[in-house]
Amino acid sequence: MSKRQLYLVARQTYLNRFKTFGFWSVVLAPLLVILVIFGITWVIDATQSHEQPTVAVVANRPLDNYLKQNKTVKAKFKNVDSLATAKANLKKDKIDGYLTSKENSYALKMSVDAENLSETTLQVTLDQYHMLSQATKMHLTPNQLNSLVTKPDFQTSVYNTSGKSSQGGQATNQANQLLSAALGIFIFIFLSAYVGMISQEIANEKSSRIMEILLAVTSPGIQFFGKLLGIAGLAITHGLIYFVVVGVTAIFFGDNEFVKTLKGLLTGVDAKFAIMTGFLTLIGIFLYMVVTAIVSAMVNDLSQVQQAVAPISYFSMIGYILTFVLNGQPHNAFINALSYVPFISQTLMPARLGLQYANMTDAFIALALELIVLIFLARYGLRVYKRNVLTYNDGNITKAALLSLKGLFSKKQ
Amino acid sequence: MIELKNLTKKFGDKLAVDDMNMQLKPGHVVGLIGQNGAGKTTTFRMMLDFIQPTKGTISWDGHAITNKDKQNIGFLPEERGLYQKLTVEQQVLYFAELHGMKKADAKQQLQSWMKKLDVVGKVSDKVQSLSKGNAQKVQLIATVITEPSLLILDEPFTGLDPVNTQLMMNEILRLKQNGAHIIFSSHNMSGVEKLSDELLMLKHGKTVLSGELNTIRESFGRSEIYLESPVTNEQLLTIPGILDIQKEGAGRHIKLADSSVGKEVFSLVAKDGYVPVFSQQPPTLDEIFRREVTGGSVNE
Numbered sequence: 097m098s099k100r101q102l103y104l105v106a107r108q109t110y111l112n113r114f115k116t117f118g119f120w121s122v123v124l125a126p127l128l129v130i131l132v133i134f135g136i137t138w139v140i141d142a143t144q145s146h147e148q149p150t151v152a153v154v155a156n157r158p159l160d161n162y163l164k165q166n167k168t169v170k171a172k173f174k175n176v177d178s179l180a181t182a183k184a185n186l187k188k189d190k191i192d193g194y195l196t197s198k199e200n201s202y203a204l205k206m207s208v209d210a211e212n213l214s215e216t217t218l219q220v221t222l223d224q225y226h227m228l229s230q231a232t233k234m235h236l237t238p239n240q241l242n243s244l245v246t247k248p249d250f251q252t253s254v255y256n257t258s259g260k261s262s263q264g265g266q267a268t269n270q271a272n273q274l275l276s277a278a279l280g281i282f283i284f285i286f287l288s289a290y291v292g293m294i295s296q297e298i299a300n301e302k303s304s305r306i307m308e309i310l311l312a313v314t315s316p317g318i319q320f321f322g323k324l325l326g327i328a329g330l331a332i333t334h335g336l337i338y339f340v341v342v343g344v345t346a347i348f349f350g351d352n353e354f355v356k357t358l359k360g361l362l363t364g365v366d367a368k369f370a371i372m373t374g375f376l377t378l379i380g381i382f383l384y385m386v387v388t389a390i391v392s393a394m395v396n397d398l399s400q401v402q403q404a405v406a407p408i409s410y411f412s413m414i415g416y417i418l419t420f421v422l423n424g425q426p427h428n429a430f431i432n433a434l435s436y437v438p439f440i441s442q443t444l445m446p447a448r449l450g451l452q453y454a455n456m457t458d459a460f461i462a463l464a465l466e467l468i469v470l471i472f473l474a475r476y477g478l479r480v481y482k483r484n485v486l487t488y489n490d491g492n493i494t495k496a497a498l499l500s501l502k503g504l505f506s507k508k509q
Numbered sequence: 510m511i512e513l514k515n516l517t518k519k520f521g522d523k524l525a526v527d528d529m530n531m532q533l534k535p536g537h538v539v540g541l542i543g544q545n546g547a548g549k550t551t552t553f554r555m556m557l558d559f560i561q562p563t564k565g566t567i568s569w570d571g572h573a574i575t576n577k578d579k580q581n582i583g584f585l586p587e588e589r590g591l592y593q594k595l596t597v598e599q600q601v602l603y604f605a606e607l608h609g610m611k612k613a614d615a616k617q618q619l620q621s622w623m624k625k626l627d628v629v630g631k632v633s634d635k636v637q638s639l640s641k642g643n644a645q646k647v648q649l650i651a652t653v654i655t656e657p658s659l660l661i662l663d664e665p666f667t668g669l670d671p672v673n674t675q676l677m678m679n680e681i682l683r684l685k686q687n688g689a690h691i692i693f694s695s696h697n698m699s700g701v702e703k704l705s706d707e708l709l710m711l712k713h714g715k716t717v718l719s720g721e722l723n724t725i726r727e728s729f730g731r732s733e734i735y736l737e738s739p740v741t742n743e744q745l746l747t748i749p750g751i752l753d754i755q756k757e758g759a760g761r762h763i764k765l766a767d768s769s770v771g772k773e774v775f776s777l778v779a780k781d782g783y784v785p786v787f788s789q790q791p792p793t794l795d796e797i798f799r800r801e802v803t804g805g806s807v808n809e
Contacts, residue, residue, distance in 0.1 A: 098576060104606050112595075305590035309651075312557045312584035312661070313607045315576060486559050 101318045102325070105310075109326025113293055114333070122289040123334050126282055127341060134354045149192035149211040151204070152176040152185060156197045162225050169218050200226075275450045280419035283377050283443045286334070287412045290381050291388045291405060294327045298392035298485075299401045307485055316482040321474075324385055331381050335374060372459045373446040379466040380442025384412060386470065387439075390477040393484040394496040415443035426453040436462045438469040510534050511556075511659060511690050516565035518551050518714075525551040527714040529565070533659075533690045538681065540705030540722075541694040542794075544802050547711040549694040550587065553661050556692075557584060569659070580609045583657030587664040587694075589648050591636045597623075598632040601651045608655040615654060622650045626676055645673055653680055660684055662693035666700050678704060698795040708794075710801060717801050726791035733796070734763040734771060737786035738778040748773045760786055 113119050150172045153160040160175040174191070176182045182194035186207060193206035193213070202222050206213065231241045301307040301319075310319055349355050391404045418431055422444070425431060435444040435454065441462040448454035484496055511533040518526040526548040533539055541549045554560045556567055558574060569578050592600055598619060605615035619632055626646045630639055636647065645668070653660070660681070666674050674697075681704055685691055695701050701708065708725055710718035718725055737760035745751055745763065750770035755762045765771060771789040778784045792800070 100609075101607055104603070108603055112592075301590075304593075305586050305588040306592060307590075308559075308586040309584060309590060309604065310607070311559060312582055313579050313604075315558075315579075486554070 098314070098318065101314050102322050105314065105318055105322025106325035106329065109297060109323045110329045113297070113327065113330055118289070118293065119330060119334075122286065123337055125285070126338075130358075137354065147211050148172050149206070149213050150174065150190075151206075151213070152182045152191045152194040154179050154182050154194055154196045158229075159195075159197060159225060162228075163221065166221055166224075168221050169214065171213050171218075277419060277447075279373065279446050279450065280416045280443045283380070283446075284412060284416040286331070286377070287381055287384050287442075288409055290327055290331055291384050291408055291412070293330070294323065294385045294388045295392040295401050295405045296398075297323055297327070298389055299395045299398050299404075302393065302395065302485060303397040311486065316485055317478055319485070320389060320478050320481045324382070324389060324474075327385055328382055331378060335378070368456060369446075369449055372449065372456065372463070376442050376445055376459065376463055376466065379463065379470060380439070383438055383442075383466060383470050383473065384408060386473045386477050390473075390480045390484075391497070393481045396488050411439060415440040418444050419447040422447050422453070423451065426451070436465055438462075438466045441466060510570060512566075512568050513552075513556070514566050514568070516552070516555060516567065517563050518548075518555060518560065519563045524714045526555070526562075526711070527716075529709075529711075529716055531709055531719070533692055535658075535688045535690055536685055537706045538685050538691040538693070538704050539707045539709060540701040541692060541709050541711065542696075542698070542701060542798060543694075543711035546713075548714040549711060550663055551714075552711075553584075553663055553692075553694070556661060557582065578659075580607075581655075581658040583608075583652045583655065583660045585648065585652045585660075585662045585665055587667065589645065589668075591644060591648060591651075593637040594635060596633050596635055597628075597630065597639070597647050600636060600647065601632075601654060604651045605654050608657070610655045618654055619650065622654060626650065641668070642670060642673055645669060646676070649677060649680060653684065656684070656687065656689075658689055660689050660691045660693075662691070664695055665693055666695055666697045674700070698793070698798055702794045710798070712801060718797070722794070726794070726797070729792050729797060730768040731771060731789045731791050732765045732768055733790050733792050734765065734774055735786065735788040735790070736761050736763060736774070736778060736784075738784050740778050744777065745774065748777065 148171050151174075153163065153173055153175050155175075155177055157175050160173050163169060163171075163173045176185065176194070179194075179196060182191070182196075185191045186194060186205075189207075191207075192210035193204060196203045196205075204213075204215070204218065227245065228241070231244075236244070298307075301310065307319070314322075345355060388405060388408055391408065392401065395401055395404050414434075418434065418440070422428075422431055431444070432448070432453075434440050435448050436458070445454060445459055445462040449456075449459055483499075487496070513529055513531040513533075516526055516529040516531075517524070529548075529552065531539065541552065543549055551560070555562050556574070558579070567574060595603070598616070601619050602612055602615050605618075606612055622628075623632060626649065628639075628643050628646045628650075630643055636644055639647065652662075662681070665677050665681075669677060678700065681691060681693070693704070702722065705722050707720060708718060708722050709716060735757065742754050742761070745754060748770065750766040751763060751774070752766055753764040763774065765774075768789070775784075775787055775789075778787060
């Protein structure tokens with residue numbers, strides 16, 4: 097195999113696709129999604145009204161004073177003597193709502209067009225006020241009250257199969273779930289995009305008969321691996337672009353509130369996890385690319401590409417869908433077993449890893465299995481590619497696929 | 510020299526090429542003719558290593574064709590293919606580099622080829638913006654810019670207008686003069702006659718004719734006469750051995766049962782001592798082709 101020709105085919109494939117809208121839309125789509133979310137959050141924040149509602153506290157001056165001093169609830173409070181006055185004021189739009197109180201109950205009535213008031217914060221503040229009132233009635237000392245209201249310390253952590261503990265709790269779990277779901281979505285999108293690229297590349301050359309000119313001067317091996325290398329180069333470039341974007345964002349926009357929120361979501365992600373996920377994804381994409389290259393060589397024209405590639409896309413959805421049902425099922429033997437299976441592991445294993453249902457050893461096993469299948473597919477896939485790339489059947493791809501398997505593993509090829 | 514020895518290709522039970530033998534010498538042009546499905550493209554595919562022969566060998570100067578040799582092959586497939594979204598330059602340079610040509614050299618050569626073939630457009634134009642004729646010229650440039658030692662042309666004149674056909678013929682003759690081995694298939698018999706030094710005709714995979722063009726034609730005898738004379742058809746038909754008389758241009762085309770009948774025809778038309786045109790020839794390649802294909806003999 098001529099290295100020079102291999103390089104030329106890879107370069108040609110890489111440059112052809114690098115300049116296309118398709119490649120850049122795949123690269124920029126996730127970044128645009130993040131930017132759009134950031135933009136919408138910013139616009140909502142910038143345009144929301146900062147006016148506070150006015151709430152009348154009916155015939156309870158101590159409560160009115162407490163609320164005014166406490167300042168936790170973002171509202172203006174004023175005391176009124178009676179419910180009738182409060183209702184009259186509300187009718188005249190002098191107030192946005194009123195708060196009534198009895199022995200053990202409080203009621204808030206707000207006008208329908210009043211500025212928003214956090215009911216949760218008001219509830220907490222009223223709880224505190226109620227507690228203080230009761231403590232005063234019981235003649236408790238400040239220390240006794242303090243001791244009574246101090247919450248016990250409660251921490252959660254996850255003991256994973258590697259024997260190491262890590263910070264856990266609901267917040268981390270939610271972050272991990274979010275991360276695994278996002279990974280599933282993005283990996284699926286990337287896979288679909290690269291599967292599309294390699295199939296278009298091969299089917300276009302075959303259907304336009306350019307392949308005959310190329311194979312007259314090169315060999316099927318050079319075309320097969322050259323194209324795979326070119327598209328793989330694109331996938332690597334794609335990853336590098338994200339790496340640079342993340343680096344630049346972290347260095348120059350680290351103090352931004354939105355970036356801080358994102359960082360918070362990724363607290364549980366360590367370098368090992370990121371690297372392993374990167375490898376599993378990349379090898380997974382390569383695997384799908386090899387299969388797609390083999391299948392694409394069987395089509396007669398571009399109109400058959402979708403038909404040929406559809407089963408591959410459907411198959412890639414298995415791992416993607418399973419990431420959604422994975423949460424809360426750390427011991428599901430079926431899902432666990434599937435997370436090692438090449439073609440599925442690229443989405444499922446990172447998700448299990450993110451949720452800490454699997455450890456690095458599991459991920460290494462999945463990666464090794466991916467590599468073994470990749471080598472096997474590359475070797476025998478080339479034979480299938482050779483058989484089909486210049487064969488034009490009567491449109492039956494299934495027939496072509498079955499014929500390709502005949503004698504595939506015989507030594508004489 | 511390129512040599513095809515006992516070349517046979519079977520697809521299942523179907524015999525596509527049967528025991529073909531051919532030599533392709535430097536500076537020689539071989540025309541491969543035959544009906545559709547006769548085995549021409551299959552022969553090219555075996556020469557290009559697209560498919561393996563069932564039996565027989567193909568050698569170049571005594572050794573099997575290697576990947577390095579393939580870089581010296583220029584191939585023009587029957588169904589033309591170019592990357593529609595690439596520019597003329599990107600396209601030609603890519604093919605040239607795959608053939609081992611330096612990019613800078615190819616870039617320089619491309620400019621002179623564009624002028625030589627009178628391609629309307631710039632090297633920076635995308636192929637999809639070119640007319641069919643100009644795209645065909647670009648395809649020809651991509652095939653010959655590397656000055657290949659072996660040129661394989663599958664139906665090179667298909668779809669070409671007379672101007673492009675002539676350009677293609679000129680290029681084939683130029684490469685021939687430079688010592689290239691050239692083999693081409695065509696249904697354009699006049700083109701085959703003009704270009705070929707040798708001819709190989711296939712019928713259902715079998716070689717039915719092979720050798721130098723003139724030798725093949727002469728082997729069928731001078732059984733055709735083109736005549737311009739006031740002598741009537743009735744007078745001509747009195748001569749035994751005249752099979753058919755057809756009007757052709759300003760004169761008539763006469764088919765003879767045997768070349769010796771020509772003497773009697775000449776005696777008749779020249780009895781007054783003058784005949785404007787009398788030309789006794791072997792059958793044309795077109796005639797030989799039609800007769801061979803339909804299973805009859807030219808002399809029938």
